[in-house]
Amino acid sequence: MAFVQPKETIQSTIDHLFRHESGKMVSVLSRLLGLQNLETAQDIVQDTLLQAMNTWGFNGVPENPPAWLYRVAKNKAIDFLRREKKFKEISPQYSYLLQSEYSLASTVNNLFLENEIQDSQLRMMFACTHPAIAEESQVALTLKTLCGLSTGEIARAFLTNEETISKRIYRAKEKIKAEKIELTVPQGVELPERLDVVLKSLYLLFNEGYNSSNPDKLIREDLCEEAMRLAFLLTTHGVTNLPKTNALLSLMCFQASRLQARLDDEGNIVLLKYQSRSKWHQPLIKRGIAYLEIASATPEISSYHLEAAIASLHASAPSFEQTDWKSIYHLYELLYEIQPAPIVALNKAIACAYAISNQSALSQLLLIKGLDNYYLYHTSMGEIYFGLKERQKAKDHYEKALLLTASRPEQQLLINKINNCEAGQ
Amino acid sequence: MFIFQGGQRMNNQSPEEMQSHMGKWMAWIDKLNKTGQYVSGEPLLPGGKLVSGKNGNSVTDGPYTEGKEVVGGYFVISARDLKEAVEISKECPGLEVGGSVQVRQVMKIEVPA
Numbered sequence: 001m002a003f004v005q006p007k008e009t010i011q012s013t014i015d016h017l018f019r020h021e022s023g024k025m026v027s028v029l030s031r032l033l034g035l036q037n038l039e040t041a042q043d044i045v046q047d048t049l050l051q052a053m054n055t056w057g058f059n060g061v062p063e064n065p066p067a068w069l070y071r072v073a074k075n076k077a078i079d080f081l082r083r084e085k086k087f088k089e090i091s092p093q094y095s096y097l098l099q100s101e102y103s104l105a106s107t108v109n110n111l112f113l114e115n116e117i118q119d120s121q122l123r124m125m126f127a128c129t130h131p132a133i134a135e136e137s138q139v140a141l142t143l144k145t146l147c148g149l150s151t152g153e154i155a156r157a158f159l160t161n162e163e164t165i166s167k168r169i170y171r172a173k174e175k176i177k178a179e180k181i182e183l184t185v186p187q188g189v190e191l192p193e194r195l196d197v198v199l200k201s202l203y204l205l206f207n208e209g210y211n212s213s214n215p216d217k218l219i220r221e222d223l224c225e226e227a228m229r230l231a232f233l234l235t236t237h238g239v240t241n242l243p244k245t246n247a248l249l250s251l252m253c254f255q256a257s258r259l260q261a262r263l264d265d266e267g268n269i270v271l272l273k274y275q276s277r278s279k280w281h282q283p284l285i286k287r288g289i290a291y292l293e294i295a296s297a298t299p300e301i302s303s304y305h306l307e308a309a310i311a312s313l314h315a316s317a318p319s320f321e322q323t324d325w326k327s328i329y330h331l332y333e334l335l336y337e338i339q340p341a342p343i344v345a346l347n348k349a350i351a352c353a354y355a356i357s358n359q360s361a362l363s364q365l366l367l368i369k370g371l372d373n374y375y376l377y378h379t380s381m382g383e384i385y386f387g388l389k390e391r392q393k394a395k396d397h398y399e400k401a402l403l404l405t406a407s408r409p410e411q412q413l414l415i416n417k418i419n420n421c422e423a424g425q
Numbered sequence: 426m427f428i429f430q431g432g433q434r435m436n437n438q439s440p441e442e443m444q445s446h447m448g449k450w451m452a453w454i455d456k457l458n459k460t461g462q463y464v465s466g467e468p469l470l471p472g473g474k475l476v477s478g479k480n481g482n483s484v485t486d487g488p489y490t491e492g493k494e495v496v497g498g499y500f501v502i503s504a505r506d507l508k509e510a511v512e513i514s515k516e517c518p519g520l521e522v523g524g525s526v527q528v529r530q531v532m533k534i535e536v537p538a
Contacts (some may be wrong), residue, residue, distance in 0.1 A: 018441060050443065058454070058466055
């Protein structure tokens, strides 16, 4: 009788185990087999997880689940190497060691040691964000290879169809082959530039999770979690543990601390002003502060530093009314200097409304170009006009915003605001 | 006895979906175990051989050419009758992914005293 009573339900003990381990194993196997064999690495991982699903489902979860998975994946990789004998196609670094039965097993084993797994994931992050790969494909490829999301899950997270995501990933894989992209950590002058792209893709990933128009809350939070997990990984590695890496992670901690407070039980949006601050996750806020301190150890200032500092002021305010809007506005002014983008101007104008006046916020908003199709621009215009008691203009902008968002909670919020405008007339 | 077949749709699932499917199997076994209906069970590895012919002179790679025919494993459960066993089998998580359950009664051979 093979049945072993599961000690606890699987969900509570190994949350996202398959997904996370899938990302680790794809990275390690790609390093072993060469990134050109990414597809094979993914197939081996899929087979490994299927085997785990079939046997654990019957027999219970083994004592050390990751070790079980690694053992199976290793054996499958060794089988593939013996069978295919395609040593010339695989990483030159390992092909020599893998040709001899004597060194084959130990080479494969060594790559599955904890620090080597982390190293492989780091290399994979740089490969996924290689400049030859289009930006839209970079995030999709990162989610697929490092985070273990399926194309379907990525498509749902980005509110697009599976075909679009498949194409992006396909094109990225073609680039990997055409440009012979390898799993390496860039060195010297190349490193800072390439790290900036990695950080930016994690920032985009987090944002997609944090402010996604996706009605599916679960996937949304998963994206934030994945972005934080990878950002954390960067802080554990000597060459990538730079002040701006810590600043980005700090920003993510502060924003994530409010995730639970941003929606009520029915899934409606609760604005910052009305959020119950007791629901803010204090341990994350503490971590945010700690990373911001590490980030501020040098005079270097990145946009992540400024955004993290703004987020820290919100996180430390005892109430919405007691928020230090003047400092926040000042930080937005600094941010706009290094990043003169319309979206920064929009946030700066909102801070200005609280720090100075609705009138000067309005004059700033009217100067912004290129956000006509952005619902938050019109929502903000509506807010300011409402504050200035120009209800008809406020209503017009809320209605424009309503047409521009697909998210049901956002729409509900806007309908409430439109009703408020009408009630006051 | 439950013989589980097919359900190969899982091959294209994401790691998260596979893990969640596995959780359902574990919960089902757990439930049957608590009600005392679970007796034993084993998963089966894919593949296998089909031996036929006189002296077994024909060995092929098994009759299971299609995914839907693959036997994934079996349970021996204890139920009052076939009807109750069928009711229990309807909760099998494999059914959600296109699989099927063969419900069979194990023959009890009465040895005359």
